[in-house]
Amino acid sequence: MTKKRTFAGIQMGTILALIIMCVVLSLANRNFYSYDNVMGIFKQTAFNAFLSVGMLLCLITAGIDLSVGANAVFTACLMGAMNKAGVSSGLLMMLVALIAGGAFGFINGVLLTRLHLPHPFVSTLGMKNVLWGLALVVTGSQMVSGFPDSVQWLGRTTIQGFPVSFIMVLIVYVIMHIFLSRTALGRSIYCAGGNIEASRLSGINTANVLTFCYTLSGVMAAIAGIVSVGRSGISNGANATQPYDTDAIAACVIGGASFTGGKGTMVGTMIGCLIITVLRNGFSLLSIQSSIQNIVLGLVIILAVLMDVLRANMEAKRRRLASAK
Numbered sequence: 001m002t003k004k005r006t007f008a009g010i011q012m013g014t015i016l017a018l019i020i021m022c023v024v025l026s027l028a029n030r031n032f033y034s035y036d037n038v039m040g041i042f043k044q045t046a047f048n049a050f051l052s053v054g055m056l057l058c059l060i061t062a063g064i065d066l067s068v069g070a071n072a073v074f075t076a077c078l079m080g081a082m083n084k085a086g087v088s089s090g091l092l093m094m095l096v097a098l099i100a101g102g103a104f105g106f107i108n109g110v111l112l113t114r115l116h117l118p119h120p121f122v123s124t125l126g127m128k129n130v131l132w133g134l135a136l137v138v139t140g141s142q143m144v145s146g147f148p149d150s151v152q153w154l155g156r157t158t159i160q161g162f163p164v165s166f167i168m169v170l171i172v173y174v175i176m177h178i179f180l181s182r183t184a185l186g187r188s189i190y191c192a193g194g195n196i197e198a199s200r201l202s203g204i205n206t207a208n209v210l211t212f213c214y215t216l217s218g219v220m221a222a223i224a225g226i227v228s229v230g231r232s233g234i235s236n237g238a239n240a241t242q243p244y245d246t247d248a249i250a251a252c253v254i255g256g257a258s259f260t261g262g263k264g265t266m267v268g269t270m271i272g273c274l275i276i277t278v279l280r281n282g283f284s285l286l287s288i289q290s291s292i293q294n295i296v297l298g299l300v301i302i303l304a305v306l307m308d309v310l311r312a313n314m315e316a317k318r319r320r321l322a323s324a325k
Helices: 003-028 035-060 068-084 090-113 120-139 149-156 164-182 184-194 196-201 206-232 237-241 244-254 266-285 290-324
Strands: none
Touching: 003 266, 035 068, 035 164, 035 184, 035 206, 035 244, 035 266, 068 090, 068 120, 068 206, 068 237, 068 244, 090 120, 090 149, 090 206, 120 237, 149 164, 149 206, 164 184, 164 206, 164 266, 184 196, 184 206, 196 206, 244 266, 244 290, 266 290
8 A cells, every 4th residue: 555545545534534523513413514603613723724734744754843832822922012012013013923933933943953952842842831931921911902903804804704714724735735745845844754864864954854844833823823813802821821732733643644754744634623623613512511622632632643553553564564575
C-alpha cells in the first residue's frame, strides 16, 4: 500500500466518521441541522482551523507547538492594549498582531534549531506560559472591548449567513495544500519530518525549514486571534488557559498527522477540525457538561494516536517482510 493510498484511506475514514456523527446528532436534536446552527459550526471551526495550520506543519516535522493558543490570545490582547491606548487604525492593530505572532513563532524555531533545546515540547510549553503572562500584562488583566469595525470584520461578517472567516479558512487551506504538495519547501518539510538527518545530508537546510514552520505557526495563531476578537468583540488574557492547543493537536491527529513526523495533509486536518467542532456543538445542544466534553475529546485523541501507532507498526512489519523476500 502506497503512502498516497494510506492517506486516502485515513481521509475516507474521517469523512465517514464525520457523516455518522452528523446523522446521530441530527437524530438526537432537530436543531442540529438548522441553518443557523450549521453556519455557527463553520464560524466556530475557523478559529481552530487557523491554529491547526501551524500545528500541522510542526507535527509534520516531528515537532509540536504548544504555544499556538496562548499566542492567539496574546495577539488579541495586544490589539486590546493598542485599542485602550487610543490607536484607531484597525489595520495597524492587525499588522502589529501578525508581526508579534510571527516573531514569537520565530523565537520558538530559533530555540529549537539554533540554541538546540532538546525538544519543541520544552520550548513551546515555556513560551505558552510567557505569552499567557504577557497577555495579562498588556491588558492589565482586564477584558477589552470596543474594537474598530475593521478589526472585527473577519470574525463577524457573513455573506448570506455564511461566515467570511470560514471562507478565508478555505482559501488558506487550498494555498497550503498546494504549497505542501507542489513546492520544494513543502516537500522539504515532509522530508525533515521523515528523517531529519538524511534530509540534512541530502542538502536541505533543516534549521531554516523548522524555523519557517514555527514562524508560520505564530502567524496563523495571530490570524486566529484576530478572528476571536471579531467573534466575541473582546480580548481577554484569561482565555490563554483554554484548551486551544489540545483542539488543534486533536484536529491534526484525527486528520492523519503523526507525532513521529512526515505525515499529515490539509484536507485531513480540515476534516479533523470539523469533527472537533461538531462534537463540541453537539454536546452543547444536548446540554452535556463541559467536563464530560473534555473526557470524550481526550478519549478521541487517545484513540487517534493509538490508530496512528497501529498503522506505524503495520507499515514497519510490511517493510520488514518486503526486505526479507
